[in-house]
Amino acid sequence: MNRAWAVARMQMVNKWIYLGVPAIVLVASTGLALAILAVIPNDDGATRLAFSGQALMWYFLAIGVQSMMLAFPFSQAMSVSRRSFYLGTLGLYTALSMAVGVIYWLLGLAEQATDGWGVDGHIFALPWIAESPWFAQILLYFALTILLFMFGFWFATVYQRWRVLGLVASLTAFGLLILGGVAVATWTDSWPAVGAWFVQLTPLALTGWLLLAGVVLAAGSYGTLRRATP
Amino acid sequence: MNVIETRGLTRRYKDQLALDDVNLDIAPNRIYGLLGRNGAGKTTLMSILTAQGFASSGEVRVFGGNPFENEQILSRLCFVRESQKYPDDFTIRNALDAASLFFPNWDAPLADRLLEDFQLPNPKKHRIKKLSRGQLSAVGVIIGLASRAELTFFDEPYLGLDAVARQLFYDRLLTDFADHPRTIILSSHLIDEVANLLEHVIVIDRGRIVMDDEVEAITGSAFAVAGKSTVVEEFVAGRPVLRREGLGALASVTVDAPLQAGDRERAESLGLELAPVSLQQLIIRRTLKANERFGSPAAADTNVEVAR
Numbered sequence: 001m002n003r004a005w006a007v008a009r010m011q012m013v014n015k016w017i018y019l020g021v022p023a024i025v026l027v028a029s030t031g032l033a034l035a036i037l038a039v040i041p042n043d044d045g046a047t048r049l050a051f052s053g054q055a056l057m058w059y060f061l062a063i064g065v066q067s068m069m070l071a072f073p074f075s076q077a078m079s080v081s082r083r084s085f086y087l088g089t090l091g092l093y094t095a096l097s098m099a100v101g102v103i104y105w106l107l108g109l110a111e112q113a114t115d116g117w118g119v120d121g122h123i124f125a126l127p128w129i130a131e132s133p134w135f136a137q138i139l140l141y142f143a144l145t146i147l148l149f150m151f152g153f154w155f156a157t158v159y160q161r162w163r164v165l166g167l168v169a170s171l172t173a174f175g176l177l178i179l180g181g182v183a184v185a186t187w188t189d190s191w192p193a194v195g196a197w198f199v200q201l202t203p204l205a206l207t208g209w210l211l212l213a214g215v216v217l218a219a220g221s222y223g224t225l226r227r228a229t230p
Numbered sequence: 231m232n233v234i235e236t237r238g239l240t241r242r243y244k245d246q247l248a249l250d251d252v253n254l255d256i257a258p259n260r261i262y263g264l265l266g267r268n269g270a271g272k273t274t275l276m277s278i279l280t281a282q283g284f285a286s287s288g289e290v291r292v293f294g295g296n297p298f299e300n301e302q303i304l305s306r307l308c309f310v311r312e313s314q315k316y317p318d319d320f321t322i323r324n325a326l327d328a329a330s331l332f333f334p335n336w337d338a339p340l341a342d343r344l345l346e347d348f349q350l351p352n353p354k355k356h357r358i359k360k361l362s363r364g365q366l367s368a369v370g371v372i373i374g375l376a377s378r379a380e381l382t383f384f385d386e387p388y389l390g391l392d393a394v395a396r397q398l399f400y401d402r403l404l405t406d407f408a409d410h411p412r413t414i415i416l417s418s419h420l421i422d423e424v425a426n427l428l429e430h431v432i433v434i435d436r437g438r439i440v441m442d443d444e445v446e447a448i449t450g451s452a453f454a455v456a457g458k459s460t461v462v463e464e465f466v467a468g469r470p471v472l473r474r475e476g477l478g479a480l481a482s483v484t485v486d487a488p489l490q491a492g493d494r495e496r497a498e499s500l501g502l503e504l505a506p507v508s509l510q511q512l513i514i515r516r517t518l519k520a521n522e523r524f525g526s527p528a529a530a531d532t533n534v535e536v537a538r
Contacts, residue, residue, distance in 0.1 A: 077309065084301065
């Protein structure tokens with residue numbers, strides 16, 4: 001457990017990666033979205049959505065890849081077991097994802113208090129999500145962020161273990177899986193049912209599904225990492 | 231008790247054997263040379279010993295146990311590989327700070343002294359990915375030395391280092407080893423350069439251990455004799471010959487056996503010159519001979535890298 005904690009600290013040694021860059025991504029994407037909203041006239045007072053909030057979440061996908069491709073080989077040179085690396089890394093980015101959830105919720109409150117930053121913009125308090133209780137909002141943003149992280153982490157782990165061939169195979173399999181789902185829905189004429197399922201989905205239920213996917217990826221990552229080589 | 235024991239260690243990649251039935255016993259507090267050509271299996275062996283890599287079959291015991299996922303054992307060893315990767319944007323200082331978190335015997339003042347010795351650029355500003363090959367090697371060397379790990383591996387540590395820095399590394403290694411004895415395994419293909427450091431030599435070729443012996447025993451186990459070819463041939467008759475070299479009427483023959491009583495006097499009276507064989511020469515000869523014995527596809531390949 002000590003060494004898992006040290007793995008987390010090891011990745012916090014360079015503050016730029018986990019504080020500097022995310023702050024820049026958040027500020028720049030939000031600033032850009034607001035600038036665009038300010039330029040476009042809004043005479044009819046309609047709700048205007050900007051999905052720039054996802055920029056920071058995609059950064060977590062990149063971090064997931066990097067922590068596996070670079071921090072893992074380094075942790076091996078530091079004589080850290082794969083288990084400790086896994087626990088320390090996942091622990092750190094779970095905490096950071098939770099921080100993203102809280103920051104987004106707080107920014108959403110600020111957004112509502114300022115009439116959408118003065119330009120009727122909805123970036124953090126997206127209507128469907130902002131109607132839910134505060135903890136559901138935090139959890140949903142957390143789930144999205146950690147899921148993207150796990151996505152990058154798992155595919156990078158597959159690469160570390162089976163190299164290019166494994167990565168191509170798993171990406172292809174993933175694509176086929178989605179294609180298969182679409183095909184089944186089409187053949188069985190169940191698109192209306194699928195649509196209805198999505199419509200009845202509450203933010204909290206969506207969060208549950210996202211977290212479930214995250215847990216599956218996390219378990220898969222550990223199984224893959226056990227035999228990965230730097 | 232041995233620090234490392236391997237039995238029947240084998241690593242198979244698709245169509246080639248990277249390690250072939252490796253049996254080793256490594257004793258504590260000595261400096262070992264792990265020698266062999268590029269691609270001989272040195273890094274593969276060290277990776278498996280440190281649980282960074284996996285064996286296809288066979289057994290590894292380090293400090294009496296299997297190092298895989300064993301934090302008690304892992305924390306006592308250090309292996310910074312020659313092509314070590316570092317987290318993105320890490321500075322030299324970041325890497326050393328991180329290392330101080332993991333190695334229980336980490337010596338920060340020593341690391342700082344070595345930073346100056348190797349004249350590395352400002353460690354707080356300089357990113358590792360921008361370092362030259364030699365500077366990168368120096369960072370690995372600093373981590374290896376300052377970790378003071380009970381079992382430390384150096385993987386071709388001299389790559390890209392200039393002559394001064396290489397000598398500095400050898401000096402620092404010996405000084406620190408004298409004050410803090412530990413088991414050191416130095417992998418190298420430049421044999422003569424590290425010969426003075428080593429107490430014991432393990433030579434690996436095409437995944438097989440072809441030599442595992444004390445340095446003194448190796449250098450004392452052979453000699454070279456030079457002089458008029460007819461006289462030389464008479465002198466070596468009946469002895470195992472490792473190599474013959476001739477130039478006109480003169481010949482030099484390497485004999486794969488220790489000198490016997492009376493040999494010196496006899497050589498002198500015959501007008502022959504006796505000379506010791508360098509570790510590097512012996513290892514090259516034996517490696518080539520082992521290849522012949524195993525019927526290597528490139529038995530005639532005299533372009534041995536270690537000969538440089």
